[in-house]
Amino acid sequence: MNTTPQAAGPDAAAADSVADSLGTSAAQARSAVLEELIRKDPGRFRMLTGDRPTGRLHLGHYFGTLHNRVRLQDLGVETYVIIADYQVLTDRDVADNLTGHVEDLVLDYLAIGVDPRRSTIFTHSAVPALNQLMLPFLSLVSVAELNRNPTVKDEIAHSRQSAVSGLMFTYPVHQAADILFCKGNLVPVGQDQLPHLEVTRTIARRFNDRYGNGTPVFPQPDALLSHAPLLLGTDGTKMSKSRRNAITLAADADETARLLKGARTDSERHITYDPAHRPEVSSLLLLAALCQNRRPEEVAEEIGAAGAAALKKTVTEAVNEYLAPIRARRSEYARDRAFLQRTLREGNERARAVADATLAEVRAAMNSHY
Ligand code: TRP
Numbered sequence: 001m002n003t004t005p006q007a008a009g010p011d012a013a014a015a016d017s018v019a020d021s022l023g024t025s026a027a028q029a030r031s032a033v034l035e036e037l038i039r040k041d042p043g044r045f046r047m048l049t050g051d052r053p054t055g056r057l058h059l060g061h062y063f064g065t066l067h068n069r070v071r072l073q074d075l076g077v078e079t080y081v082i083i084a085d086y087q088v089l090t091d092r093d094v095a096d097n098l099t100g101h102v103e104d105l106v107l108d109y110l111a112i113g114v115d116p117r118r119s120t121i122f123t124h125s126a127v128p129a130l131n132q133l134m135l136p137f138l139s140l141v142s143v144a145e146l147n148r149n150p151t152v153k154d155e156i157a158h159s160r161q162s163a164v165s166g167l168m169f170t171y172p173v174h175q176a177a178d179i180l181f182c183k184g185n186l187v188p189v190g191q192d193q194l195p196h197l198e199v200t201r202t203i204a205r206r207f208n209d210r211y212g213n214g215t216p217v218f219p220q221p222d223a224l225l226s227h228a229p230l231l232l233g234t235d236g237t238k239m240s241k242s243r244r245n246a247i248t249l250a251a252d253a254d255e256t257a258r259l260l261k262g263a264r265t266d267s268e269r270h271i272t273y274d275p276a277h278r279p280e281v282s283s284l285l286l287l288a289a290l291c292q293n294r295r296p297e298e299v300a301e302e303i304g305a306a307g308a309a310a311l312k313k314t315v316t317e318a319v320n321e322y323l324a325p326i327r328a329r330r331s332e333y334a335r336d337r338a339f340l341q342r343t344l345r346e347g348n349e350r351a352r353a354v355a356d357a358t359l360a361e362v363r364a365a366m367n368s369h370y
Contacts (some may be wrong), residue, residue: 058247089167106344127355151196214285269305290291
């Protein structure tokens with residue numbers, strides 16, 4: 001078995017793009033199998049997922065991943081939610097108000113139903129042993145491999161920094177430490193994160209091959225792709241905080257109404273669900289449908305000739321009704337700062353205990369247990 005990092009050959013780029021398309025469909029097929037296994041035996045899984053603290057979470061996050069996390073937690077999967085407050089340092093704009101962003105994330109998590117009695121919410125900066133895993137992990141990947149990671153390339157292209165930092169470059173290795181410190185074996189992610197997960201799997205495999213002595217130390221975690229389709233923001237492009245086109249979970253009913261009133265539609269009066277040709281209208285229909293747990297075609301039929309104004313009214317009511325209990329819980333938690341701080345403190349303590357145990361195992365495997 002090969003345990004040394006491979007340099008990129010001349011065909012690396014071509015091979016990557018083939019692997020990419022195969023990777024996505026393979027991950028989709030695997031995700032269907034995983035769903036079945038989770039239903040049968042949730043106890044064999046440990047889920048690790050999380051976010052960079054860049055501000056309040058929005059409906060795109062919610063229907064893309066957050067909703068799914070709570071579903072898995074409620075199915076009985078042991079859950080770790082990481083607030084990636086070191087990774088976020090690659091994003092200059094947010095470093096100023098880090099505490100505020102972290103607290104916003106905790107509030108959003110609690111509001112949507114992440115239960116701190118069952119799930120561990122933590123920040124990776126508070127878990128030294130997690131970060132220490134990065135050193136042996138870095139020794140298991142080559143610079144060439146990091147260099148051709150498409151997600152890193154993309155993040156570098158979108159970062160507004162003048163130079164690429166070492167932290168940005170080693171991001172997928174840090175993410176491997178985030179996942180493997182608790183031996184997470186299930187990572188619900190969007191498609192864009194698949195290359196990162198591949199790095200984690202590679203690192204786990206190489207570590208086991210090199211140091212495992214026949215007993216693997218780490219699992220090779222699986223990606224669980226969500227099937228939620230992409231929600232567009234109010235300007236018709238991907239919903240994203242930095243594009244100012246997002247409806248946050250924390251927004252109130254009036255702000256939601258105002259944002260949706262200004263949402264882009266098209267000039268055709270009759271409302272139909274046609275994602276390929278009418279992306280903006282279709283995304284609004286989808287949003288209403290997700291909130292009302294029905295099909296977007298059904299919402300479209302109901303509105304029909306009533307046009308865009310009626311569509312926006314329907315979506316606004318659907319969103320506000322769906323989010324009302326989440327928003328109520330959020331403001332309740334926001335008033336209880338002591339609880340908020342305790343949640344994070346206890347989550348960090350639990351994560352530290354788990355990370356210490358894993359690091360001890362790693363040092364034993366590496367013969368550096370002095
Ligand atoms: N990189 C992820 C993002 O940008 C956040 C993240 C950090 C993460 N560590 C993780 C996600 C581990 C899944 C698993 O959204």
